[in-house]
Amino acid sequence: MKALVLEKYKHLVYKDVPDPDPDPDEVIVRVKACGICGSDIHGYDGSSGRRIPPLIMGHEASGVIAKTGSGVKGWKAGDRVTFDSTVYRMDDWFTLHGLYNLSDNREVMGVSPGTYRRNGAFAEYIAIPQHILYKLPENVNFNQAAMVEPVAVALHAIKISGIHSGDTCVVVGAGVIGTFIIKLLRLSGASCIIAIDVNDNKLLNAEKAGADFTILSSYDSIPEKIKSLNSGRGADIAFEAMGLPESVKTAIYAVRRGGKVVLIGNLTPVIDFPLQAVVTGEIKVLGSCAICGEYEAVLNFIKMGKLNVDDQIFKIAPLSDGGEWFERLYKKEAGPGKVILVP
Ligand SMILES: [Zn+2]
Helix, strand or coil, X not given: CEEEEEXXXXXXXXXXXXXCCCCCCEEEEEEEEEECCHHXXXXXXXXXXCECCCEEXXXXXXXXXXXXXXXXXXCCCCCEEEECCEECCCCCHHHHCCCHHHCCCCEEXXXXXXXXXXCCCCECEEEEEHHHEEECCCCCCHHHHHCHHHHHHHHHHHHHHCCCCCCEEEEECCCHHXXXXXXXXXXXCCCEEEEEECCHHHHHHHHHHCCCEEEECCCCCHHHHHHHHCCCCCEEXXXXXXXXXXXXXXXXXXXXXXXXXXXXXXXXXXCCCCHHHHHHCCCEEEECCCCCCCHHHHHHHHHCCCCCCHHHEEEEEEHHHHHHHHHHHHCCCCCCCEEEEEC
16 A cells, blocks of 8 residues: 655655555444544654654544454444544553543554554554544535544633533643634633734634634733733633743743643743742633543534634645645645645
């Protein structure tokens, strides 16, 4: 089969590789669409350390089952599917306690952090364990289905936040995840949504997605601005979708005393932390990791026409042009929105 292989950092090669062989509990999916994630770009240049070459990346995908392993039940060739980006064990303590996204020895599709290597979906075929598959509703197409993974990451963060109807929310970082958080906040009853980003274009996109107010991160009195939009208090909840020292601080200073900060961005291993603001303000700081059961709800939102994902697709390109699109995304010459590669 053809695949887009990261042979060394910043060097992708579209080439022939052996077809995957399914384990008894796996199916082979013929990939129809796979989105490029921000984390793939930070893997492409080696900065995250989580895409050690050689590797086929790609974890936001959809396709059709081509073949099933001998132990597969309930799935057949021809089924249209998407799948979780996390591969987890069923008998793990965390999985059994409803926390499969945190399970021991979990693996992420298209990732190789040194302890394992699992090839992803920038390829014609991929082997997928049957327990992480989700069937596509008839009216959801493959490109929309490739967007389900990032939307599910956004929905997981909203679940972690415990949002109440009427809350004022701030979203720091208006990339794909931040934009879907904005869209889902509208569905979750936020009374006021404020987006913050360094990039004007992304803020324009955030506004189209439903942000009521936008603030450039270079603005020097962001907390005061937010208070002026919210009866003199800070926001009830801030979502941080970057993971940089400055953007985390922005999120913490954006919320009122007793408010919550949900951290989704993951770019920096260790940051400087405004300890006294958090302690004296009783601010709840919550981490949100990947997805834990949000796929069906996201597929339903799309199926029922409640969530538009098409307007966040920047480009649909052939997988053979993948190297060029990675380079453009790396140089920030594409977007806002998702680039989807089609084998
Ligand atoms: Zn991703």
